[in-house]
Every structure is written in structure tokens, then in C-alpha cells.
Amino acid sequence: VSGAKKAKTDKDDNNTNGLATCRMLLAELEAHQDAWPFLTPVNHKAVPGYRKVIKKPMDFSTIREKLTNNQYLNLETFIVDVNLVFENCERFNEDDSEIGRAGHRMRSFFDKRWTELLK
């Protein structure tokens, strides 16, 4: 029937809810040379104090899992989790430390990229 409403899928509309942008941004984060501290969950059994201090652990593999399981409503909810990775890092690590510096470099890379993509 002409004019029948087609089911809306994000394949049809360019980048519905920004999920294609999320996939692009996450791939860039995972590939970044300073991503190494953030690729997998912090092993809280091996890191004294981590579980007590960091109430909401987050890392890039968990974000990847959530994206794959369609757990992000839109770009905003994705950005909340990415920023959580960097907030946790700043809370637990000295600015003047290997991991602390990696976190600052990753945060400024992410801020630059998503603002570029959203322009």
C-alpha cells in the first residue's frame, strides 16, 4: 500500500539517537594509546580501597557491552558513562601519576571529539 508507514529503525534514519556516533566515539577511545588503564574493569580485589572509594566503577569494555546490549537510550546517556570513567580516575589517582595523566589526556581527547562530531 503506498504511503504505508515503514517501521522506524536507526539503519533508516541517519544516526537516530546518536547511536552511530556512540559506536564511532567508543572505537576511537578503545584505540587511543592512553586507553590502557580503562580498557577493562579495575580489579577491585587487587586494588586496595577501590571498591570503597569508587561507588560506580566504569570502563570501556563495560560501555562496549552496554552499547551492544542496547542499554544506551541516546548519546547523552553514553556520555554520562564515559565521563564516569574519567571522574573515577581523577578521584582515585594523583594528577601527577601515569594513570592520572592518561585519564586527563583521554578526557580532553573525548571532549574534543564529541564536540567536533556534534557540530
Ligand SMILES: Cc1nnc(-c2cnn(C)c2N)n1CCCn1ccnc1
Ligand atoms: C582505571 C584505574 N584507576 N586506578 C587504577 C589502578 C589500578 N591499580 N592501581 C594501583 C590503580 N591506581 N586503574 C586501573 C589501571 C589498570 N591497569 C593498571 C595497569 N595496567 C592496567
